[in-house]
Amino acid sequence: MQASFKILGITNERSECDRCGRTALQKVYVIETDTGEEFSLGSSCIRKAYQMTQREVTSKAKQDRQRAEEAARAEFKATAAYRAQKSYLHSPQHHEDMKAHGFSYVKMKLKPWQEVRQTIAAKHRVNVATI
Ligand SMILES: [Zn+2]
Numbered sequence: 001m002q003a004s005f006k007i008l009g010i011t012n013e014r015s016e017c018d019r020c021g022r023t024a025l026q027k028v029y030v031i032e033t034d035t036g037e038e039f040s041l042g043s044s045c046i047r048k049a050y051q052m053t054q055r056e057v058t059s060k061a062k063q064d065r066q067r068a069e070e071a072a073r074a075e076f077k078a079t080a081a082y083r084a085q086k087s088y089l090h091s092p093q094h095h096e097d098m099k100a101h102g103f104s105y106v107k108m109k110l111k112p113w114q115e116v117r118q119t120i121a122a123k124h125r126v127n128v129a130t131i
Contacts, residue, residue: 010029
């Protein structure tokens with residue numbers, strides 16, 4: 001049985017389980033309960049709390065992460081920053097800028113758009129490279 005909760009990811013910032021108090025855990029999951037509260041839990045406590053097998057926990061973590069990435073991607077694609085970046089990258093201007101000024105100039109031009117992307121990735125807690 002899987003209650004409605006989300007696995008937001010694995011954190012390196014904590015090594016303590018909120019359910020049992022165990023410390024020095026190697027892998028700590030951050031979950032969001034159906035009431036919107038966040039907790040850090042070791043995998044054995046997720047299994048106990050939600051009556052899941054480790055295989056189910058692992059596959060749910062993957063599934064939830066993919067959903068978060070899709071949501072982040074969709075959100076970024078709906079922004080003006082995405083459209084501006086896309087049209088710039090496909091323009092002759094990009095090519096000319098590269099030729100005339102090089103990578104760092106182009107990088108500087110891309111920066112404000114990349115910041116939008118990073119903000120969205122952080123909000124959804126996904127790696128910016130995946131969106
Ligand atoms: Zn625990």
